[in-house]
Amino acid sequence: MALMCLSFLASCDTKKSTSLDFASYGAEIDQKDALGKSAMLEKFKSLKDGDTIAVKFATTINEVCKKKGCWMKLDLGGQKESMVTFKDYGFFVPLDADKKEVIVKGRAFVKKIPVEQLQHYAKDAGKSAEEIAAITAPEITYAIEADGVLVEK
Numbered sequence: 001m002a003l004m005c006l007s008f009l010a011s012c013d014t015k016k017s018t019s020l021d022f023a024s025y026g027a028e029i030d031q032k033d034a035l036g037k038s039a040m041l042e043k044f045k046s047l048k049d050g051d052t053i054a055v056k057f058a059t060t061i062n063e064v065c066k067k068k069g070c071w072m073k074l075d076l077g078g079q080k081e082s083m084v085t086f087k088d089y090g091f092f093v094p095l096d097a098d099k100k101e102v103i104v105k106g107r108a109f110v111k112k113i114p115v116e117q118l119q120h121y122a123k124d125a126g127k128s129a130e131e132i133a134a135i136t137a138p139e140i141t142y143a144i145e146a147d148g149v150l151v152e153k
Contacts, residue, residue: 020101020152026091027148029105034058040108041076044142047110055144056105061097061151065124069093074102074144082142083113083121086149097151106146113139 022031035043035057043053062081063073069092073081084104086092113121115138122132 022101022103022150023094023153025093025149025151026086026146027105029056029103029148029150031058031103031150034103037075037077040082041078041080041142044076044080044082044108044110047108049110049112052107052109054106055108056103058101058103061093061100061102063125064093064095064097065121066095066126067124069095069097071121071124072097072102074104076142080142082108082144083111084144084146084149087145087147091149093149093151101152103150104144104146105148106144108142108144111141111143113141 033056035055037057037059040055040057040059043055047053059082060075061072062075065071070086070089072084072093074084076082084106087106115135118135118139119132122135
């Protein structure tokens with residue numbers, strides 16, 4: 001019975017938007033077998049510095065680079081996010097993709113981001129000079145280098 005309940009709970013965290021229409025960026029991927037955000041968060045928590053794992057997961061885009069669409073921050077739940085960049089800087093996502101559903105496939109890892117890079121991201125996101133100046137410490141982040149992305153149309 002406990003196994004059945006766990007299976008049910010795991011299925012509740014899978015991609016709810018299989019009926020949505022998606023635009024594809026980068027390598028061609030499909031919607032099948034994408035982890036949900038809480039399952040992805042658990043995978044990130046198990047990683048140590050230097051670990052890399054192949055993943056495909058589905059969630060919502062919290063924020064996109066407003067200059068080029070060259071990065072995005074994805075919701076992992078529990079006030080956590082994943083910072084996504086694109087393999088070989090080879091593709092970008094739409095600048096207006098904030099709050100849309102997304103499926104990302106690539107490699108996940110834990111990364112320490114230096115202050116200068118955090119400030120650069122804040123500037124790209126259109127943050128104020130005061131918000132940028134308030135960034136004074138490096139940050140450990142859950143990162144993904146995406147090979148392919150599906151973004152809700």
